[in-house]
Amino acid sequence: MPRTDPADLPLERKAALLSGRDFWSTEPVDEADVPSIVLSDGPHGIRLQKGEADHMGVHASLPATCFPPAVAIGSSWDVEAAARLGAAIGREARALGVDVVLGPGVNIKRSPLCGRNFEYYSEDPLLSGVLAAAHVDALQGEGPGASVKHFAANDQETDRMRVSADVDERTLREIHLSAFERVVTDARPATVMSSYNRINGVPASQNRWLLTEVLREEWGFGGAVVSDWGGVYDRVAALAAGLDLQMPGDGGDGDAAVVRAVRSGELDEAAVDASARRVADLTGRRAREKRAFDTDAHHVLARELAASCAVLLKNDGAVLPIGADVRRIAVIGEFAAVPRYQGSGSSHINPTRVDVPLEAIEALAADRGQDVTYARGFALDGDGDGTGLRQEAVRAAGESDIAVVFLGPVKDASEGFDRADIDLPAEQVGLVRAVAAAAPRTAVVLSNGGVVSLEGFHDDVDAILEGWLLGQAGGGAVADLLFGVAVPSGRLAETIPLRLQDTPSHLNFPGEQGHVRYGEGVMVGYRYYETADRAVRYPFGHGLSYTTFATGDMDVAMTGEDTATATVTVTNTGERAGGHVVQVYVATTAGPVRRPARELRAFTKVFLEPGESRTVELPLDRRAFAYYDVELGRWAVAPGDYTVQIGENAARVVAERTIALAGDTVATSLSLDSPVAEWFGHPVVGPVLTRSIGEGMTDEQRRESEKHADMLDMVASLPMRQFLAFVSVSAADIEAMIELSEQAPTPAPA
Secondary structure (H helix, E strand, C coil): CCCCHHCCCHHHHHCCCEEEECCCEECCHHCECCCCCCEEEECCCCEEECCCCCCCCCCCCEEEEECCHHHHHHHHHCHHHHHHHHHHHHHHHEEEEEEEECCCCCCCCCCCCCHHHHHHCCCCCHHHHHHHHHHHHHHHHCCCEEEEEECCCCCCCCCCCEEEEEHHHHHHHHHCCHHHHHHHHCCCCCCEEEEEEEECEHHHHHHHHHHHHHHHCCCCCEEEEEECCCCCEEEEEHHHHCEEEEEECCCCHHHHHHHHHHHCCCCCCCHHHHHHHHHHHHHHHHHCCCCCHHHHHHHHHHHHHHHCCCCCEHHHHHHCCCCCCCCCEECCCCHCCCCCCCCCCCCCEEEEECCHHHHHHHHHHHHHHCCCCCCCCCCCCCCHHHHHHHHHHHHHHCCCEEEEEEEECCCCCCCCCCCCCCCCCCCHHHHHHEEEEECEEEEECCCCCCCCCCCCCCCHHEEEECCCCCCCCHHHHHHHHHHHCCCCCCCCCCCCCHHHHCCHHHHHHHCCCCEEEEEEECCCCHHHHCCCCCCCCCCCCEEECCCCCCEEEEEEEEECCCEEEEEEEEEEEECCEEEEEEEEEEEEECCCCCCCCEEEEEEEEECCCEEEEEEEEEEHHHHHEEEEEEECCCCECCCEEEEEEEEEECCCCEEEEEEEEECCCCCCCCCCCCCHHHHHCCCHHHHHHHHHHHHHHHHHHHHHHHHHCCHHHHHHHHHHHHHHHHHCCCCCHHHHHHHHHCCCCCCCCC
């Protein structure tokens, strides 16, 4: 903490704290003992630039470890992996003189077309939030601060600087804010980064509801809100809304605007004081000394993490791992020799080294006396004889015992633009089909930042390993997985659809005329596919292993009125040690809103030796059963039955138990404009109204009404003021019932 309160500084000096000195550093204020600090990109590695600066990854940066991006870590489903990565990035940040690391990104994958999906974890907010919180907590444990981003609803790159994400509050709360909430409340990040886009017409950087009412007042965030680079459109409005630090610096124009606004009475100086204090507090993250990191150890770590992230999608005939019976291996595809291991844009890392898959495969094969033949198959740059390259690959495949084909989009993972489709290049699809026809066995290794369609070749090949982008050590990790040095334990953090047209956001992505409508609501990803009973190629949570697991002895015990603990025993029934992800979903139809068929509410990853069993407990708090009630303006648990499910994935439930929750007495205030159904359904007023109407009936009317029991359904949506014309209830009684409804209890916050 500075020795002098920044609020005591002259206005001009306070304002100077609130924007960058240059592209990557803040303004020092010596008279308040506030030093300058350095912020740098770093979701999966440090991108520190010492020369020309940019936020698109154009200019060079200092060497740093390129760890697996979030697209891979998300598929690890491993809290420890996320924490190990965060801690390593924290160490490298400290060594390189970076005080605040810009990451992780927790935006939701509402469409597989988002160009920046490789920087985000999942289509599910719980999975994203838990992994990101572990990352932030471990990173900040090394000293530097983290900046969780991009707050909020920044789920596309198309028109990202202007587009308005038009989204209802329930969808925001349950899906798009939930991961941020978990990181803020569980890990207390040093900063939150506002996004470029607008939310319901208001720029995120000057959205008071978002930055102050939700982030600070509801979630208790005490750190600094920093803008995305160039994401402040009105400095005074942004400051008033709760944005503290504008980055990068703008030559003092923003500071001058703040000073003018205070002096004219447009802006309360108290807002400047509060932001100045928060930025000054942030400088406490400044490193007092640099501590070197071990580049070799971090590369080994990157290889271990990468191996835990890849997802074995298919393995017919157990063709993987490559066994001792295989003597000749054909490695096909230019990605084997020119690895694709990270995306483009602000997170582009200058790696300390890069493992080449082909070289790693050759090294492991040589140790086993196996021969490896390489065929380029296709050209990434479009040069070369395509027909000749394919013929060479088919010839190598025909002379092999197994062909391993490396495939992936040429350009699918980048900041600044979205994809047009999810298809692999036609030449690659044609290549793998031709290879599969010639080879005795065929395994495909994918390198991609976003989901790709498997429909052109899926049934032609024996095995598919989804490698995502695995970082600089991904080549070695893939070789470890192919030969069984490592056992696949990844699970899909996003659904692989049969068609792009099947995706829930398809008709609303990326929007038009400055607006993108989140028409799918809460039905994002697997929530939609399972609720709509829509077939997919591979569901959320899917992943195979080289061993097998059995789930048994499931139980659900209530731990409170609306909390529970799920207990399940997992046994490794195979012959290899391996990791298994226990996925707990909750299904219910209780409440006044449509709920997804099931929602992920807890998970854990366990590692078991052959024959080993372990019983795990997964707590389910109130929020595991809650929905966001827009009428009440809070989280609510509806009374009713809730089925707690253990899923092999989102589509396959292997065990379940149903519990009954008392829930909240959700009693809303009534008026003459409230529909009849709400009056009769009100837990307090409903019985009173029923008695009052009955008392005003003759015996004949009562008998007649019993004959027409469906009458209430016919008038359910009729406003009460119209309904009163058909029943005998006094105005005084109605007024008394309205007063009674206003006194009824409402649910406690979830």
